[in-house]
Amino acid sequence: MKFGQQLRSSIIREYQWYYIDYDGLKRELKKASGTPGDNNEDNDGAGPSNSSPSKQHKRAQAKKRWTEEDEQAFIAKLYAELEKVYTKTKVKQSEIQRRIAVGEREVREVVSRATERGLNEQGPSEEEFILLEEDLSDIIADVHDLAKYVQLNYTGFYKIIKKHDKNTNWYLRPAFDAALKKKPFYNEDFDAEVVKLSNMYNNVRTRGNPVKGDSAAGGTQGSFVRQTTKYWVHPDNVTELKLIILKHLPVLVFNASKEFEPADSAITSIYYDNPETWELYEGRLKKTEGAEAIRLRWYGGMQNDTIFVERKTHREDWTGEKSVKARFSVKEKNVNAYMRGDLLPAALFEKARKDGKKSEKAIAEDESLAKEVQYSVLKNGYKPVCRSFYNRTAFQLPADARVRISLDTELTMTREDNLDGIKRSGDNWRRMDIGIDWPFSQLPPGDVVRFPYAVLEVKLQTQHGQEPPEWVRQLISSHLVEAVPKFSKFIHGTASMFPHHIKLLPYWMPQMDVDIRKPATHNFGIQRPDHSLSGTTSDDEEDDSDMEDVSASSVGNPSNGRNGASRGAPALVLGDIEGQTTANPMSNEDYPLYDSDDESDEEDRIEEARRIGGWTYISTMARIYAKAAGSGTLRVLSTLTPRPRATPVPRSNRNQMFFGDQEIQNRKFKAPKGKKIYVPVRVEPKVYFAAERTFLAWLEFSIYVGAIAATLLNFGEKPTTLAFVAAGVFTLLAILALCYSVGIYLYRSKGIRERRVIKYYDRIGPTVLCGALFLGVVLNFAFEGKERKIW
Secondary structure (H helix, E strand, O other): OOHHHHHHHOOEHHHOOOOOOHHHHHHHHOOOOOOEOOHHHHOOOOOOOOOOHHHHHHHHHHOEOOOHHHHHHHHHHHHHHHHHHHHHHHHHHHHHHHHHHHHHHHHHHHHHHHHOOOOOOOOOOHHHHHHHHHHHHHHHHHHHHHHHHHHHHHHHHHHHHHHHHHHHOOOOHHHHHHHHHHOOOOOOOOHHHHHHHHHHHHHHHOOOOOOOOOOOOOOOOOOEOOEEEEEEEOHHHHHHHHHHHHOOOOEOOOOOOOOOOHHHHEEEEEEEEOOOOOHHHHHHHHOOOOOEEEEEEEEOOOOOOEEEEEEEEOOOHHHOOOOEEEEEEEEHHHHHHHHHOOOOHHHHOHHHHHHOOOOHHHHHHHHHHHHHHHHHHHHHOOEEEEEEEEEEEEEEEOOEEEEEEEEEEEEEEEEOOOOOOOOOOOOOOOOOOOOOOOOOOOOOHHHEEEOOOEEEEEEEOOOOOOOOOHHHHHHHOOOOOEEOOOOOHHHHHHHHHOOOOOOEEEOOHHHOOOOOOOOOOOOOOOOOHHHEOOOOOOOOOOOOOOOOEOOHHHOOOOOOOEOOOOOOOOOOOOOOHHHHHHHOOOOOOOOOOEEOHHHHHHHHHHHHHHHHOHHHHHHHHHHHHHHHHHHHHHHHHHHHOOOOOOOOOOOOHHHHHHHOOOOOOOOOEEOOOOOEEEOOOOOOHHHHHHHHHHHHHHHHHHHHHHHHHHHHHHOOOOOOHHHHHHHHHHHHHHHHHHHHHHHHHHHHHHHHHOOOOOOOOOOOHHHHHHHHHHHHHHHHHHHHHHHOOOO
């Protein structure tokens, strides 16, 4: 959808006269008043053009020069539009804040009448609570509409600036960035409003009896287990998602006695690894049993004195255990000495024992964990390599961990290492030139990765066989989120910032340029149908072809815009490319989305053999050509062999609804040169046993066939040439089956050990063996019948 059409179709009635005049600004760009350029260059001196006068007039109009007067007129209109949007945004923000303040007083009054009334006093009626809930829902809808209005206008301004710079060659972007900083209508994240609305809505929903409990930011959390699923959220949907969740779960406020501040939601972590082996990275990527992640985390700004040392341990399901995160706290002044081994854990917890605020058992557990972490860091040479920063909004009932939802925004990863000779952290455990001043514009581009999406984590503690709440299931199946199983901030940051050291990439890396926005699939979200205006289609079809998406995620880093999947594509904006591919997979491909193992390995082998030269190069090329010839021969034989052919499956109703009769894309995500994509492979002990059982079954079958051969050869009544040939055929069959089974077993065992994505099924071996055995039995029966003169 072109942006002009998108703007018209997304208009909210209250704001309909206050949107950016996108079409008017486009018309201004066509009003160049300078003298036309030289038109003879089109004909190359070949005489007058044969095109019609109307076409010549349009070409001359298009080639008029953009003058100083044109630029001043365009800037005047652009800044007038900016002033209009900025004023409307600030007026509406003030109105919402006043409504929230009035709502707080009303909720406080009604709740106090319900909780503090005497025995004979009449409490508030149910209708009063219902009216309050409706009023709060209306405020929530207002916040949602304002967020959509801000996002759409922000996108419109940068699209028109891009169009201006492209068409006129007058670069307005730097000057407009400066003007936008003076009228920053876009930098409102509504977090303070969300916290207040959540508190009011929770009081009204529970009729003045909210759930109470410990909401500390991890101070009482030692070791805990959760089932976690992760999703990406486009910046356009962040505010809407928060407003939806707060209607079901309150925002988890860690300190209700103080006013909300932006620093309250900031979380920063320093991740450790060995910069030579990257063993912690690979362990977490491959999800091997016992894989660890070690990090130091603090909440709020750099002045926070409490640092949490955390260790996450991955456990496979077959162990009967769950993955666990354990942590203990340490003062910031002691971190360097502890990580260097100068301060032993016994001294670290000496004061805690004297204070007596924690039980001896809890202190002993923390001290044991501190010893293990310190030993691992010193033994394996772990160093700070990566920092993650984000602002977290957590939704949870206090003291009730059955459903916990957290949304991390402004996610940014920065380098903490000194690998390239640049002193970032130096001998300190963290660099000190940044804090929580997102987007960290003072850092060079190679030191920072600004993640384009928010990360939603849904953490459930449900009993066996129990389903999550209905609203949670609707949320995670809606168009607002994109499931990304096993996503890790540590893995993404390390893979992005150390391209020369990391060769194994997570599966989501090649898909970062795919737009995750999807059409609404069911009636879910915050909707006010009476506030919508249906827009007409655009008559101007020529100037919105560059659909580069400029979203609120690029604030503070304007050059870091995301390219949506819709740019340069026709109407196939609905649904993402991966969804299209999985719905219509390529033929004869087990994993059609990813392409890294075979091709990159073969190219690397050729380059290495060419460098060595001699017999190595000759033998390598001979094997490659022989493999190619064998594959070609097999394809020809497969085509010529008569067999049942696959029947095309008709297009599913879902794809028919999304794409109609248009062709659906098939696309492979290929790893960059010299790297591989790691596709998660789950390996349990029973997989090894299954491979062994299969090998033993083949071995048993080979023995049976060999026994038949020995019987025919040694115990026949009349040893003849035919009997000897039949026995030889069965013997050869037994030997071939034995060798084939050994080869298959070794191939599968190596694939299991290396967690490779290979074919663990066998379509050829059993078929060939059964066919050969059947043929041998039939021929033996026929020859024996002939010997006995039965036929």
